[in-house]
Amino acid sequence: MPDPVVLFFALGLAARLARSDLRMPEPLYEALSIYLLLALGLKGGAALAESAAPALAGQALLAVALGCVLPLIAFAILRYAGGIDRSNSAAIAAHYGSVSVVTFAAGLAYLNARAIASEPTMPFLVAVLEVPALLVGVLLARLGTGREAQLLRTVREAAAGKSIVLLAGGLAIGALLGKEGTAPLQPLFGDLFKGALCLFMLELGLVVGGQLPALRRAGAFLAGFALAVPPLFGALGAGTGWLMGLSHGGIALMATLAASASYIAAPAAMRMAVPEANPALSISVVLGVTFPFNVLVGIPLYERMAAAIA
């Protein structure tokens, strides 16, 4: 049975390619993204309240390490194999090192539909994985230029960005409330989640369709990079998930996270911290290639990887 999340995404994509006048109101898009981030945070937070702190700390450390290594690999490929300038290589590397919460949500929906359980604390690792790559990206862009002071500003701005505020805020509220305390919120933040995700994917299909013309300007190397990196990073994520001692579902989600590329936190952080990098380059491949690849092909692939090593 096809996944509804994928079908809604395909509908949005088809509508944009057919030049339909369908346009999701921007406030609805914003409201849905706030909802999805909070819902994931709350669910993970309630699970955090019942988890062993030492195991979580170990997992968080491994996630930070992964979040630092991925952008370094991406940077090396872009800079030395692709000959792309330092600023653009660093900015694109930050996008690929950081994570896409929606790709994670799509992965979670895929696993749920197949009754594959995963650690309920996974949203905590999403929040942990989101930021390190942004800092590494800024460092790579600024190292040796005498403008390292940008780093503190990036930390501040990334921490105050909406995705971290809502995800980390949801985690904190969920942890304070616990399972019982969050139970009254379940009708809104739990039961409606999958439907809301479908609406959001419809809009992302429209956005991705709009990015396809810009792909031509990104060039064959970047497009190839955007296709090759997700399986490679997915394998590294799966390995990290295995080291963390995660279950089959947990490993699949770690692989999905590592394979995903940020399109909310990273563009916002890179825009101000590395303004000379061309945002059209990174966005066209992140949204035009990597996101649809992960949703359509990647997630089932990462689930298979996880099944093989779990």
Next chain:
Amino acid sequence: MTALHPRKLVTVVCEAALERAVLDTLRMAGAGGYTATEARGRGSRGERAGDWEGSRSTEIQVLCDADTAGRLVEALLARYSADFALTLWVSDVVVARPAKFP
């Protein structure tokens, strides 16, 4: 009849990521206030459809005197025109209460 006074209307259309920086520049240039609205459109940096975070744009209008307008335009162009989607223009307008628009 109410006396009318000449002022400049500076209109800045920029990517939404730049809004806070533009507003800081306004304050430093000595402008008294501004009006901001969401915008979408196409320019030299392509289509900005306003349908997700990275393609949002803002239009900021500032009423001020000629000196402030000059400082503002100079500062905005020097700081942001090379790297950001930003366009601006200055129009001659008249206002009834000039003290509001330094």
